[in-house]
Amino acid sequence: MDQQTILLTILGMMAVTYIPRALPVLALARRTLPDAVIRWLGFIPVAVLSAMLVPSLVAPEKFLDFSLRNIFLWAAVPTFLVCWKTRSFVGAVVTGMACVALGRLLLGGA
Amino acid sequence: MNSATLSSANRAESPLASAFRQALPIILGYVPVGFAYGVLAQKSGLSGFNTMLMSVLVFAGSAQLIAVGLFAAAANPLAIVATTFVVNLRHLLMSAALAPFLRAWGKTRLALFAYQLTDETFALHANRFAKDETGAAETFGINVIAQSAWVGGTALGLAASTLITDIRPIGLDYALPAMFIALLLGQLKSRLHLAVSLAAGLLSTGLMLAGLGQSHVLAATIIAATIGLGAHAWTSRRSS
Numbered sequence: 001m002d003q004q005t006i007l008l009t010i011l012g013m014m015a016v017t018y019i020p021r022a023l024p025v026l027a028l029a030r031r032t033l034p035d036a037v038i039r040w041l042g043f044i045p046v047a048v049l050s051a052m053l054v055p056s057l058v059a060p061e062k063f064l065d066f067s068l069r070n071i072f073l074w075a076a077v078p079t080f081l082v083c084w085k086t087r088s089f090v091g092a093v094v095t096g097m098a099c100v101a102l103g104r105l106l107l108g109g110a
Numbered sequence: 111m112n113s114a115t116l117s118s119a120n121r122a123e124s125p126l127a128s129a130f131r132q133a134l135p136i137i138l139g140y141v142p143v144g145f146a147y148g149v150l151a152q153k154s155g156l157s158g159f160n161t162m163l164m165s166v167l168v169f170a171g172s173a174q175l176i177a178v179g180l181f182a183a184a185a186n187p188l189a190i191v192a193t194t195f196v197v198n199l200r201h202l203l204m205s206a207a208l209a210p211f212l213r214a215w216g217k218t219r220l221a222l223f224a225y226q227l228t229d230e231t232f233a234l235h236a237n238r239f240a241k242d243e244t245g246a247a248e249t250f251g252i253n254v255i256a257q258s259a260w261v262g263g264t265a266l267g268l269a270a271s272t273l274i275t276d277i278r279p280i281g282l283d284y285a286l287p288a289m290f291i292a293l294l295l296g297q298l299k300s301r302l303h304l305a306v307s308l309a310a311g312l313l314s315t316g317l318m319l320a321g322l323g324q325s326h327v328l329a330a331t332i333i334a335a336t337i338g339l340g341a342h343a344w345t346s347r348r349s350s
Contacts, residue, residue, distance in 0.1 A: 001184055003157045009187040010160060013177060014167040016195035020202040022224035028209035029220055039342060043335035044207035045236040046297045047310040048200060051330040052229060053290040054311030055318045064319065075284060076291055083292045093135040096288030101281030 069107060075099035129251025132238075136230045136256045139286035140171070141263040147174050148267020154182035158268055165264040169226060169257055173197040176324075197324045203331055204232040211239035219246065226253035230286060233293040240297075302338055302345075310334035 033041075058064055060072045068074065075096050083092035123131075144165065151161040156178065164174055173194045180190045205227060212220060231253055238244070298304050314330035322329065 001155065001181060001187075003160055005187055006156055006160045006181060007163070009177075009181075009190050010164045010167060012187070012191035013164070013173070013194040016191055017168050017170050017173065017198045017201070018225060020195075020199055021205050021227045022221055024202055024206035025209045025212060025220050025224050025227075026217060028206055029212045029215060033210065036339060036343075038210060040335050040339045041207045041210065043303065043306045043338040044203050044331060045233070046294065046303045046307040047331040047334040047338070048203060048207075048229075048327065049233055049290055049294040049297065050307040050311040051314035051327045051334070053287060053294060055315045055326070056287055058315055059319065062318070064315075072284065072287060076287070079288045079291050080295065083295050089132075089289075089292045089296075090134065092292040093138070093285055093288040096284045096291065097138075097281035099281075100284040104281070 071100050071103035071107070075103060125245055125247035126251050129248045129255060132234060133252045133255040135285050135289040136234070137259040138282060139230065139289065140256060140259040141266070142282045143171050144260045144263020145267035147171070147178065148264040149271045150175065151178045152268055152271035154178040156181060161268055162261065162264060165261045169260060170198050170228060171260070193324065200328045200331065201227055203328070208232070208235060208239060211244055223249065223253065226257050228256065230289065231256050233290060237293055237296045302342060305341065306334050306338035309337055
């Protein structure tokens with residue numbers, strides 16, 4: 001594919017990415033929304049975070065993997081506990097990364 | 111150290127320093143992923159200019175990685191744009207969810223904010239806005255730092271693309287999942303929120319395994335939030 005076509009494709013990608021990002025916040029920020037809509041939107045952060053996170057933990061290779069070799073899944077346990085007990089955001093992230101690094105070391109660079 | 115309590119307790123900290131501290135996990139996550147994108151884009155036949163341009167104009171990690179795969183496979187440009195649209199449609203819900211917190215903002219400011227709305231900046235802002243931290247300097251500081259990390263990672267990947275074979279530095283690829291865990295925990299305000307979270311995780315995984323391409327996140331989010339709304343209506347009717 002020539003670079004000109006790639007450039008035009010990137011501009012198209014920009015448009016279809018920006019519009020869904022901008023439209024709702026522009027249309028809704030000034031409006032008084034019905035209680036049910038506000039409540040529904042209040043569930044979106046937990047729902048979307050969980051919808052992105054859970055598959056990446058239980059099926060990082062796109063199939064369910066509860067074996068010990070699934071480092072992403074087991075590293076989530078200490079990450080969760082550190083965050084729960086210490087309420088520390090940075091501590092949780094550092095714990096998670098350290099566990100993944102350690103796990104890969106123990107499993108021989110999996 | 112708790113970034114959440116610090117940012118509200120330590121008023122002496124400048125907005126930019128606070129933005130940097132909060133964005134640190136995003137930086138740790140974006141630099142290596144941006145790097146991977148830079149390497150792959152180069153190997154997929156994109157010019158250096160187009161590789162950088164995509165990180166500046168599109169700024170959407172998973173969509174960019176999928177797109178370079180499609181460019182490498184010489185896919186139809188319209189199919190690439192359509193795939194990008196579907197992959198990024200979840201931002202529609204994130205944008206809507208943040209809207210009620212930004213009543214005081216003008217249109218230009220909202221339009222600029224939306225440009226840098228990614229999964230990661232959304233997750234951070236959802237937690238901040240819920241605590242009434244909607245300061246523009248700190249908000250835009252986080253967004254600009256995040257995109258700088260993304261564009262910087264892309265540039266490093268471009269520069270190193272001839273040298274690099276292994277693009278996963280030890281543990282760094284867990285920065286973003288770990289951040290999501292921490293942010294999710296901060297959002298679990300009630301049992302109902304916990305139930306919605308579990309439903310969304312199960313549905314999303316199930317739909318992904320069922321082969322629902324790129325739309326499993328979007329579908330699971332909508333269904334789980336609707337279940338939450340229904341459950342709330344049902345329990346409040348029973349208790350009244």
